[in-house]
Amino acid sequence: MNHYDLIVLGAGPAGVSAAMMASAKGLCVALFDENTAAGGQVYRAPILPDAKMDGAEFRAGETLRDALARSNVRLFLGHTLWAVTGDYRVDALGPGGSISCTTTLLLVATGTTERVVPFEGWTLPGVIGLAAATILLKSQRTLPGKTTLVAGCGPLLMAVAGQTLKAGGDVKAIVDIASRGEWLGTASALLTRPAIFKQSLSYGLPILRARTPLYSRHTLVKVSAHGDQLLAELAPCDASARPISGQTKKILVDCVAVGHGLTPSTDITRLLHAKHHYCREAGGWIAQTDANGQTSRERLFVAGDAAGIRGAAAAIEQGKQVGLACVGIILGHAGPEPAAENFSQAWQHAARFGQRMAAMMALREGHVESIPPATVVCRCEDVTRAEIEQACEAGAHDVNQLKAWTRCGMGPCQGRTCGDIAAELLAAKQGVSRESVGIFSPRTPLRPLTISEMTGDYDYSDIPIPKAAPL
Template sequence: MTDFDVIVLGAGPAGINAALAAAATGLRVAIVDENSAAGGQVYRAPAVVDSSDDSPEAATGNALRAALSNSSVKPYFGYAAWAVTADFQVDAAGSYGPISISSKALIVAAGTTERVVPFEGWTTPGVIGLAAATILLKSQKILPGKTTLVAGCGPLLAAVAAGTLKAGGTVVAIADLAGPLDWGRAMPALLSRPDILRQGVKWALAIRRAGVPLHARHTLVSVSPEGQQLRAVLAPCDSAGRPVAGERISLLADCIAVGHGLTPSTDITRLLRAEHHYYRAAGGWVAKTDANGLTSRERLYVVGDGAGIAGAAAAAHHGAMAGLACALSLAADPSGQLSNTLKITQRQQARAARFGRSMARLMALRPGHVDSITPDTIVCRCEDVTRADIDAACAAGARDVNQLKAWTRCGMGPCQGRTCGDVAAELLAAHHRTARDQVGIFSARTPLRPLSIAALTGTFVYADIPIPKAAPL
């Protein structure tokens, strides 16, 4: 086992900056990520080298990867952490076999999971998440489809639509749950970030020039195969996300890219029994932390969007704050330099978070959005649990999500509820007309990710297996 002062789980903007800040103070730091390179979702490293990509995201991602490469941080890329113990031992598996490392402090920068509120036909091949579409466009340089419908809520709608157009695809329409007033309320936050506002204006102009229809305050209600394409039906909706009376819009596309916001990844902090609370505007359940990301567990930090949706810029500062706070907890600061740097970083994070939280409110789960899920629509894809199965369990007396899990197997599949948990809990709370925090959250269990026996054992032949000598007669 290899020992470090700090282990950082996740190599997005929060994790990278946490590792760099801690390592710069002389601490022994390791960073673990299941991807083959650092960057996370926003600054994902391209699988296909494209020197023509002059986007701000590409430049920032390359700079972060270079800084990490030139630092003393020990990288473990291509390793999925599947177990974390209370004394901060991290077990991970990758293409080079299993590893086991430990540390004095742990910084969790696990990011988020995309939320998709189920609708009729959402499991049909060709229906993908907005996050998956960005991976195809940014990393793989592949169009989601020759023609794509972009639907859901939040700034990713414009990003995916503009990226699809730039790559030579056609966007048949954009369906946004939000209306003009929702975006108007976000305008002061946009004005505080002129760099992001300029990027948004560029996306909007590209979409306008392409003549892409924008259906504000519309929701996707069904998708069905039609020949080699998909038939999507849009309906007008109210501010709570419920479909309302009005003309339905029917569209054909090769791909449906849909996403209804993000939920913080809390499986590690839940596994380590840190205190959590439900905060809808921040994406859902988040660990209770101080300003620097310190949880209720000593020397356990959570940073970035995994601590509440606030955006990539805020995540970078938040990670640096946790790295500095780790250093202050593990070593002396006689000159006060670390404390002063931490105060400056805290102010930078607060400014950046104001914009990110405004965008997060646009992506928050709307209280009536789950109402339109039909009884035979699958909610838990891993275990094929339908809305009707969940309603039956609620009617039979299930009042807690873990009770619901035991009765229906919802959340017992490979994703362990990351895909269905938020929606299933919303349905349960709605049935009993109670607050979301009253129905709880799925308990975390190891392995945190699907794990094969081969990943634990590595490559071997029978000759490698030690055979003990026969016992004496």
């Protein structure tokens, strides 16, 4: 079993930056990611290696991947992480089968999970997340649909709409929970980030040229099947995203791409019992860390959006800072390196804009309150809002009791899709804080695995049969 000074989980901007920094300073570093190429969601590589794409994000991703390829970081791409133990043993499943290795320091840079607040019809075929639409456009160069409705909140709205139009698609409308005033409030922070401002223009100009209708302060309330297409119904809403009774609008499309923000990925830090706290403006539950990204558990670090939503630019700088901190621990430096302060300042500068975007994507109370009782919340186990509230009335006062009584969060996603909404419903029903209802306890395997994947080419004839014991 191989041992490393540092294992980094997640090959997005934060993970790659930390791994390369630590490796360049002399540490033995391994980097794991379930994708076959580094870059994460923002700098996602096209699925075909010879595919050429334009845009600043693609070029930045290629630069990142080229630098990683030239480094001494040991890469385990295309590996699904399924277990991490308290002694920092990592178990993963890759093309060559199952592997295990240990590490002195562990850095979690696993990014985020997309949040979708349930509505009637959200489980229909053709309704996909904004993140899924991004993967189709960036990685597979495929349109989400011939005609698409883009709905939800946050910067991914304009990104998906702009990319769809640039790829030759037809965006029938953009449905934004936020008001125009909320977007104007981000202008000062945006102007401090010229690269992001330029990227925003590249998305916004195709939308303006196509004269795509933009419904600000509106929310998607229902999607129904209409022949081979989808009929989307939207309504005006208040600042808390609660639909306002009155006139609704219906739009016929092939695809509905919807997303209501991001939640930090904390399944590994929770599995290792690090302390967490709830911060709505940072995306939800996040691990408590010191200035160097170290959690309450010794030798366990977090960086990037897994530590709170701040965006890719901030993740790169934080990754470098945490990588240097890991170098100091392994090599026994008495104090921080001079460069660490520069990375910290760069992170703070980049994080200011990321914080504004995170605030716009924060879960809104009225949005959850408006979920119809019969609407499925947990897709894996078909648990509805009514069943969640019935369990609460019967005495389930935290999410793990709810999990045991209803199976909500017991499916393949282990609550990554439904956990945020189920906890919000439970807290609202009791009139208590989100922290008081807790968060689902993670279990291994962290991702669904089949027995055949774990065993490989193994047959009964391969089982050693011991000699019979003497009578």
